[in-house]
Amino acid sequence: EPEVTQTPSHQVTQMGQEVILRCVPISNHLYFYWYRQILGQKVEFLVSFYNNEISEKSEIFDDQFSVERPDGSNFTLKIRSTKLEDSAMYFCASLRGGTDTQYFGPGTRLTVL
């Protein structure tokens, strides 16, 4: 069964450094998402992406964040200058369309020191 994959599984970085989290959505899906989950808290929506542009973003997704779909398969989340409070699990999800369900990847645990 096709699945969403994410790399790396765990990323440790110093505060102020840039990080890029990578996702490979399911191949025939058209909508792509990033969510984050701070330890012990609920999952929070960051951004949705469709037709090569951001379709919706939350208040969390400020100028430090950006997303890209550089080729036909990868979907990336970049944090330009990480802060301690960016430490969280970051989940990528993809959706084929319509009322289909979003399929989540296994997540990348980001630790900012």
Add this chain to the structure above:
Amino acid sequence: KNQVEQSPQSLIILEGKNCTLQCNYTVSPFSNLRWYKQDTGRGPVSLTIMTFSENTKSNGRYTATLDADTKQSSLHITASQLSDSASYICVIGGGSQGNLIFGKGTKLSVKP
């Protein structure tokens, strides 16, 4: 304010027993309601998805109900198994294709 409230926060049951988890929401616009299972350190996995016109949806031992008038949903798990130990999250899909609103989840522990 869009909110999804779940109860109980945590639940311990014995293997083989049934349980019911609750979800109340105040989300507008409302498009659909989903229940996800999330194992510790893993991504959420979809169990059921219902639109406002559906009252019940089953997926194996999982049965979800929805009352769109009272804005309540429940997830019933029958004949629980040890592998059911996880967080169960109620999620509301809004008017657009994205932006799911998550509840905090109910942490279920199934003991032998």
